[in-house]
Amino acid sequence: MTQTRDTVLVVDDSPETLGFLTEAMEADGVIVLVATSGRQALAIAGRVTPDVVLMDAVMPEIDGFETCRLLKALPALAHVPVIFMTGLSETEHIVRGLASGGVDYLTKPIDLDELRARIRVHLANARANLSAQAALDAAGRHLVALDADGRIVWATPQAARLIDSLGIAGAVEMAAADDGGPLEVAIPDAPPLLLAPLGAAGPGERLYRLARSxxxxxxxxxxxxxxxxxxxxxxxxxxxxxxxxxxxxxxxxxxxxxxxxxxxxxxxxxxxxxxxxxxxxxxxxxxx
Structure with a gap:
């Protein structure tokens, strides 16, 4: 972590937790951004893209779960891993945290060695996925990835231009929900496109090739x-x-x-x- 100068956004309304984590991570050479509310976290992440987000669940106004969902809805931040760190330890809270887009869930009090290890793992996974996506983008293929709910997560520039020009984002998501073999995407007054499944693109993501018949x-x-x-x-x-x-x-x-x-x-x-x-x-x- 000290060599790459990772940037971590810590979101917590507790001054004690913020101070504790900031001191520990800065000692490791990490750049630490601090937010005391969900709104502040969204504002900071809109200006500076962190490498990882440490998110408290219980906060006033916008809780951590909703803040995570809003962060993940932004294309520039969709790949950033969010690790929850909270005193809520019931299964329902863990499920809610993961469902909102979090990749991990730690209960307080935080063990620093465990936190460091989890940050390293999730950063490595996120960067590997980004490298693979960059390679696909450079290959000039019409590829699109969808999450488990059928929503478009990302697309190569070629696929994005095709989807936008035809206005078929909804049709692609509807076709992918069928999750069978090669699927047809209906286009008004034009031949359909084919949506061919290529397998997993990342955790909870499916990759498709978008092609004309x-x-x-x-x-x-x-x-x-x-x-x-x-x-x-x-x-x-x-x-x-x-x-x-x-x-x-x-x-x-x-x-x-x-x-x-x-x-x-x-x-x-x-x-x-x-x-x-x-x-x-x-x-x-x-x-x-």
Whole structure:
């Protein structure tokens, strides 16, 4: 902890607890932010993103459970682990703390060695998840993660743009609630999207790939390049590496007809060969 200079936000309305924890963690080289209420915690976290939050449960106005829920609702803070530390030790309180978004629950009086160990574990887990998400973001894939209730937790930039442009966040969440095989996301006046489950993305999260059906891909190419419906289908299969003979068999066309479509496609795309056409098609589909 001393080498990375972690930032910990301590939220507690007890001056004694705040003083005790601040002194101990600053001695470890940790940067400590202090909040004496839920509202103050939200204000501080809105300006400075902590690496971890230590949250008391019992506070006036907004209790720790509600404060945690509000923190987790903010995209910039959704990945930040919240550890509850409170005198409430009943099972119902522990369940409530975890349900609000907390990752751990310690009862007072706090054992500093145990607290340090838990902070290290949860920081490592949070950073591993962030690294994995960053790698997925950089890969240019249309991926989206949903929590156990079917709510969107995060999406790669490509998926986020697609979801926002089509206004289908609710439809994605509704489809994912079915939790079966590849699912269809209905889009008004357009071919549906496919939501394919890829497995677990993190604790309590499921990862999905958002993709167009073949009809959806062809429609995107048609509108992007001003093609006819048949030309769009031919270009789609060119982008997938199919030969003219393959395309003719797939679409029920003669080789002569495929060639005529190719001439029109090249002219509309401003290219001279199938390799260049395939590159343009792949780029359009990748950008969404």
């Amino acid at each position: 073949e009809a959806g891909d062809a429609e995107l190419l048609r509108s992007r390049f001003g093609l006819t419906a048949r030309e769009a289908e031919v270009l789609l299969w060119i982008g997938r590496g199919k030969t003219n003979k393959d395309i003719g068999e797939i679409l029920g066309l003669s080789p002569r007809t495929v060639n005529k479509h190719l001439e029109q496609i090249y002219a509309k795309l401003g290219v001279e060969n199938r390799a260049s056409a395939a590159l343009k098609a792949a780029g359009a589909l990748r950008e969404g």
